[in-house]
Amino acid sequence: MSALTKAKGFKKSKTGTYLSIGTTAFGAINVCKQVKKARTEHDTLKLIDAAVSAAAIVTGIALLVRELKRLGDDDVLQG
Template identity: 55%
Template sequence: MAKKKAPKSKAGKIIGVGMQVFGAIGVMKQIKEAKGKHDKLELADALISAAAVVTGFALLIRSLREEQDDHAEIEEL
């Protein structure tokens, strides 16, 4: 399985966070529609999509924190 590369620049990471936010909005709409229809299969799909958004957001936050730690180490030298 190919590993997805994280954006390398800070601007790219910020854009990634914005994309995750838009993804979260879409998932929330999907969940609301599935609940309104009482469709368990659509709701399960929406919840899995929500897990993907949360995971992507966590990965971006981790990479931003690692970047901050790298800058702090360089400043200490």
């Protein structure tokens, strides 16, 4: 199995999906900074941009959680 094939398989694995959720959630920090800066500058357009970015992050995480469920991990949302 080549390294490229292993890398493509990792993306569809549970570990790869968890890593994707983490990196996507890490993007939320940048969005928070955008919101704070937009509010400080009273820039409505930047605030709208941050809101759209936040919506993209939420959607991305929802898609990844759905992928985890599809992979058979039932404990993702149980707390």
